[in-house]
Amino acid sequence: MSTHWLSKINWSEDGLVPVITQEAGSGKILMFAWMNREAIKLTVEMGQAIYWSRTRKKLWHKGEESGHVQKIKEIYLDCDEDVLLLTVEQVGGIACHTGRYSCFFNKLENDQWMIIAPVLKDPKSIYNK
């Protein structure tokens, strides 16, 4: 695989870029995360989303434990070449570690954050198999 395309990405000082993950078809935003050079390279090679976990400081194959992997459909880079957008097929229909469809479930309504999406699966049953 040619990796010339990797050189076009403007990595931040800490070697990361922000990543927006959108569901192909519905256009819904599923989550937001980070990637380093190795993560996006593996993502392209495997066809599944592999992020960089800033808290755990290691590569994070999304769904490796839960089975909720994200199959890559398209990859975009923005005008400043420092933000990635993935469109994916979300296996299991759950992207969030809380057991929800999307991570963006707090909606601002009348100066309050309202939870507007249900937990589809108990996180305990997702992660303690």
Next chain:
Amino acid sequence: MSTHWLSKINWSEDGLVPVITQEAGSGKILMFAWMNREAIKLTVEMGQAIYWSRTRKKLWHKGEESGHVQKIKEIYLDCDEDVLLLTVEQVGGIACHTGRYSCFFNKLENDQWMIIAPVLKDPKSIYNK
């Protein structure tokens, strides 16, 4: 206006949060930027997107020069309470400083970034009024 909702946001060490801006209705991702506390407060008060420009180190009322303001429809916060998602009406149908509909116009195809969206308006005519 109650500002209790502002306290729920987990600001980074530099006082910012990433912001994803999505077109209401179409679901298309228009851009990615940053906000500080003042920016999101003003955004809610004015009903238009006001970001924090990290390069210019000042508040940035999107469209103040071009007229391409973003009218806020909905505001979401993610599960970790450290990423915002705006759904907006993009006035003028141009979000990108290159004169394109969206900032995400580089698509990875066969290990190459391909420009997949046309320039709708010459940036010179957008900014040198």
